[in-house]
Amino acid sequence: MTAFSHPDDFAGQTQPLRAAAARVLQAVEDGQSLAQCLPLGHASITPQEKPELQALCYGTCRWYHRLDAELAQRLKKPLKKSDRVIHQLMLVALFQLRFSQQASYAVLNETVEACRALGKPHLTGLVNGILRAAEREGEPEPTEPAVIYSHPAWIVAKLRHNWPDHWQEILAANNTQAPMTLRVNADQGSREQYLQWLTDTGIEAKPTELAPWGIQLAKPVPVERLPGFGDGAVSVQDEAAQLCTTLLDLAPGQRVLDACAAPGGKTCAILEHCPELTEVVAIDQSAARLPRIRENLDRLCLSATLKEADAADTGQWWDGEPFDRILLDVPCSASGVIRRHPDIKLLRREADITPLAGIQLGLLESLWLTLKPGGRLVYATCSVFPQENHRIIQRFLRQQFDARLIGPEVSWGMDTGFGRQLLPDSQAHDGFFYSVLERSTQAPGPPIKNV
Ligand SMILES: C[S@@+](CC[C@H](N)C(=O)[O-])C[C@H]1O[C@@H](n2cnc3c(N)ncnc32)[C@H](O)[C@@H]1O
Missing domain, CATH: 3.40.50.150 (Vaccinia Virus protein VP39)
Structure with a gap:
């Protein structure tokens, strides 16, 4: 059964953010895409928490294989299938400990609270113990490329075989956050004019090197902040x-x-x-x-x-x-x-x-x-x-x-x-x-x- 078998599963009850993230990740592990199941996760959190839920889910997926390798080392035996959502919850917490600025005491306390909210109070001791050890001992030094670069082993092997001179660069690039890139609608104005419009709006940007109508933003912004977006002045599209x-x-x-x-x-x-x-x-x-x-x-x-x-x-x-x-x-x-x-x-x-x-x-x-x-x-x-x-x-x-x-x-x-x-x-x-x-x-x- 997927973590979100019905959109109303969580609707109406406010759940800690981490509990929602764990359930989204369980749905991904069960075969749903983030695009499909993130909106379902939104039903249980406040609107202000949506960007944070997205950051937690994307970040944990990005580093999943690395975090999972650490968790596997720390767990004496795997959790029961019916408790698998708590495995995801601990991955989210590890993601925050290893890859975010979040204070570790807050990560630990809120994760234990989320464990209860997920209906697994009997596992709070285990969660607390594992995360305390993780915080105290730091991340074990990864040695395998699949763990270092956090990819499934088959992708690492395939890239290594196909791109012997570039595989590490590809794997590293896959773990970065992609820039937000725009395509200027030439019918409405030139790229230079739109770049000026962005500067006037306080949005830092530069022209793309390969695509003649492309503009790369220094930081992603919601499309509503892009001048003229609603009237078709630009679209979001990668340069390639x-x-x-x-x-x-x-x-x-x-x-x-x-x-x-x-x-x-x-x-x-x-x-x-x-x-x-x-x-x-x-x-x-x-x-x-x-x-x-x-x-x-x-x-x-x-x-x-x-x-x-x-x-x-x-x-x-x-x-x-x-x-x-x-x-x-x-x-x-x-x-x-x-x-x-x-x-x-x-x-x-x-x-x-x-x-x-x-x-x-x-x-x-x-x-x-x-x-x-x-x-x-x-x-x-x-x-x-x-x-x-x-x-x-x-x-x-x-x-x-x-x-x-x-x-x-x-x-x-x-x-x-x-x-x-x-x-x-x-x-x-x-x-x-x-x-x-x-x-x-x-x-x-x-x-x-x-x-
Ligand atoms: C890479 S995406 C296309 C992206 C799109 N060209 C764009 O730039 O926005 C591939 C698309 O092919 C569609 N697709 C897959 N098999 C297809 C088929 N046999 N006939 C038509 N569409 C197909 C999928 O539904 C998906 O939307």
Whole structure:
């Protein structure tokens, strides 16, 4: 059973913040994402406590594997499954002892109180004893990379294998807090004008290095504080994600497909970048996520044709008219955005990657047939695993005789031979992969690139 089997579980009773955090973390361990279960945790705390609940849950997920290794050493035997929420509660307390400025006496007292609030008064002695020892003795020196960098062992092994010269840098970047980055709506003004507007509002910011419309804030702020946000002056979007529009080489009159579109960040970027497109068709398989595209379009006063469908099943949604441009931002492991979604460390399994690669190749094969000869497809992932990135393109080019690799021809990222890889940069963009393919105007013959 998940910690939040019903949204009313905690509603109406005010619970200590730590108890709510422990229950959210239990739900994550049971397979729910932080985005899904944090709002349920809000039911039991005061509105003022929401940012703190978020900080506790994100921080504990970020350092979960390291904290868990310490707790495992301190517990003589694991807690019973029915008491597992107290394991999460102690991880939250350890997170505060090791990674926050919170006074340790407050952490100890409030954790014991939360233990009672969670209906486990018989465990208060154990919790108190473990946390007192942790405070007194300090953190044991971690030696294993999976513990030092707080990642599941399979991710460490995979990164080490795939990126022998960069794996530590990737793991370290995954543990940093991502910057808040904006995309300026060029229709409403220049990047320089918006930077000035931010300065006038007292918000420190600088232009992004790679994305021409990007602005990186020195500190995150609530979007309501961003000048003109409600009127569509800017959107929140990572710098790497913004790069898709330049790679698509958009021009007036084109028909564009955004095949895996929700929540619509890139759909909106495409429409802002080239308002004179004939049509943008935005598809997503998830009925729950599709309304997010509509909300984003509405705020920016943009319009697109939205379809709820499995993009790979073209018989279900395609009218037979080919597209000049296709953006294929496939579902992936999200291993390039772990710093934004630290719950990925708990939710993703090694066994997920091969099936994901199958879905990615399947989408590419199906959508290729909807691309106009001479048209261009941009393949994108927020992954750093080659299995989902350049190896998909390599496999595709081996079999698709009318496909040609044409880019990205850019200086950023690393050349993989089949596209460019950006690794997560603690000072800037997320981890991302892009490949640009062109469909030949000739009838299909032998492969164009000898792979
Ligand atoms: C990486 S996210 C897309 C992010 C989006 N492009 C943006 O920039 O805002 C991948 C999306 O693909 C959708 N998806 C997964 N499988 C799909 C399929 N077979 N057909 C259409 N959409 C799919 C998921 O629901 C998810 O919204």
